[in-house]
Amino acid sequence: MRNYEKINAFTFAAIVALGGFVFGLDAAVISGTIKYITQEFLLNDWEVGFVVSAPGLGVLPALPLAGYLSNRFGRKKALQLVALVYLISAVCSTFAPNYASLVVARFLGGMAFCSLSLAAMYIGEIAPPKWRGKLVSVNQINIVIGLLAAYFINYLIIQAVGSDALWIDSWGMKEQTWRWMLGSEILPALLWFILLFFIPESPSWLVLTNNIEAAKATLKKIYPDNEVDNQIIDMQENLSKTEQNQSIWIQFKEILGKPMRLTLIIGVTIALVQQLTGINAVLFYAPTVFEQLGVGTDAAFVQAIWVGLTGLLFTVLAIFLIDKIGRRPMVIWGLLWIIISLSICSYGFKAATYKLSTEDVSQLSDIKNKHVLNSLADKEFESDTVFKDKIILLLGEDEAKIHSSSIIQKAAKLNIGLILFGILSFIAAFHFSIGPVLWVLFSEIFPISLRSIAIPSFAFLTSISSYLVQLFFPWQLANMGVAYIFLSYALFGLVGLAILIKYLPETKNMSIEQIQNVLSKKTNKNVK
CATH class of the missing domain: 1.10.150 (DNA polymerase; domain 1)
Structure with missing residues (x-):
């Protein structure tokens, strides 16, 4: 691949993956507002859980709709619509007059969370096989950059509110602290919406709609000219195995059918285990989690920044190594690392008095x-x-x-050092393994003809498990205690590890068509 094609591939992926930054910012910035929203609206544990998890609920109806829109109108237009929804949600959340309107605005923002599955779909279809792992993982690195930005923004606002600067009072920051935090999402959402007008349409979707010349024009931007025709032939052969215009129900039946059984097992397992190990409880409630260490509010916001920095460091490391180490070793050893880290946290809190x-x-x-x-x-x-x-x-x-x-x-x-080590170790393990690898696998294991339905459907499982983790966390904190929360997360990880050890194949450096052949052979061997 020449520099021209490589630069184009990375540029298009970076623009699409900017949605990951907006997602990360939207997801984590709420962590700093919990105390202020709770006091202003006099919320109970369930109401706190509901306002934090509202986006997780909003994404559920959006994911199947995203699959339809991306198939009907193209990946590019679907992404543009999602960016617009993010922007509207950010504005409405910032100026929400009451609790109900805030929940509705965050629910609307959750509908845009399908950007993650759409981004994985688009990048997986536009990326050459040798770069696919890195390019799809760019989405994950943007997520953690967004998370880190949210923690920094929250911390800086908290520090500003605690100062005696005259402009703090004139801008109303002390009385409207949480609105300033939520408002930080508006500009990034607007920027992403504008940049999406400069990416090409997915070549796979253009072939799917029989727009071959347009597909060739896009492929020439990311492949050498002498490879374009072969790419078109590979896509057409993959599509010929399944009817292009089949109904959504028929596509679901194919996903659930015996030939796709192994893919189904892998997809369901990694979709659930990614969230049921509790990552979003830690990320979305970071200051609340760290306050359980007895470090105080200001220190809790500082520790949240360490969460963001750790996630960023290990996501970057994962991106550089994913195409060298491979998907399977990173998932298997990463899950083991996660289980050990969560167990350390559980032990540390259990020993506390x-x-x-x-x-x-x-x-x-x-x-x-x-x-x-x-x-x-x-x-x-x-x-x-x-x-x-x-x-x-x-x-x-x-x-x-x-x-x-x-x-x-x-x-x-309690042993603050031990627990802090366990939490940061968990963050590192997640962002080095199932965090980025999930979206890489989702972009690889489904055939082109089914991916517009399959990726959003499996992302739906990820989203609903994420929603439940976020919704129940305040109640669990009040009724179960932190030690048993972390222990339950570790047990979910152990179940997922056992399944993936048996079924997950290696997919690095393979075309999507080659991966389908590997999965088909492995299905015939392992699934009766």
């Missing part, structure tokens, strides 16, 4: 009726949930939510 002294209570100057906490003085609690229940009983639910961070900071006796 919570104890307030009389001096600790006297130092809680922000609590008006702090004297009621004297009844807890010198009593040791081995469960964070029992300790929090006592605080709620004494202070009331609303006051307990406002001051829980400062109380835990005084009371928690």
Whole structure:
């Protein structure tokens, strides 16, 4: 591949993957707003979970619709529509007048989360096989850059609000802190929408719609001229195996049929295990998670930045190594690494104790009726949930939510270093393995004729498991405790590991057509 074609391939992939940045920013920026939204709208645990997870619910109806739109109007137009939805959601979230309108605006933004599956589809179809792993992974690196940007933005806003600068008051940042955080998404969403007008249509979709000359014109931008005709022939042969104009129901039946059984097992397993290991509980509730360490609110925002930096570092490392190490080793060893990391977190929180002294209570100057906490003085609690229940009983639910961070900071006796190591190790393992590899595999294991239905369908499983993780986390935190939450995530990872060890093949450096042949042979061998 000459530099011209290589530059074009990376440029088109980078533009499409900018949606990953917007997704990451949208997903993580909410983590900094939870405390402020909770206080302003007087939310309970379920309401907090619902506003955080609303995008995860919104993406569910959008994914099948995205498949239809990308097949009917093309990948490019579908991506442009998604970018516009992101922009509208960002504006509406920023200026939401009440809790209900905020939930609706975030639900709308969730409908744009299908950008991840559309981006994987587009990049997988436009990328030459030798670069596919890196180019699809660009989407993942943009996600973690977006996450990191969100944590930095939240931290900077928190620091600005705590300063005495006159412009802070004149801009209304102290009273509208969470709106400034959510508003940070508007400009990136607008930029992505504009840049999408400069990418070509997917050559695979053009062949699917029998627009061969246009497909050749696109392929000449990313392949040497002498390889273009062979690429067209490969795509046509792949499409000839299945009727091009078959109904969605027929395509679903084919996905569920025996020839696709192994692909189904792999897709379902990795789609579920990616989210059920709890990544979005940590990312979307990062400051809340770190407050359980007793480090205080400001320090919790700093630790969230470390989450973003760790994710970025190991995503970059994964992109450089994915086409060298291969997909299977990164998934298998990465999942083992995830399980060990989650187990460390679980052990660290399980060994924690919570104890307030009389001096600790006297130092809680922000609590008006702090004297009621004297009844807890010198009593040791081995469960964070029992300790929090006592605080709620004494202070009331609303006051307990406002001051829980400062109380835990005084009371928690735990190995902060061990738990922080476990959390950052988990973040590193996820972003080095199933984080980027899921989208690479989704872009590779489905035939062209089915991918507009298959990729959104399997992304649907990822999204619904992500939604449930986000929705239940506040309730789990209040009722299960952090130790058992991390243990449950580790157990999900263990089940996924056992399945993928048996069924996941290696797909690096193969064309989509070659991958279909490998999966077909392996299906005949392993699935009766």
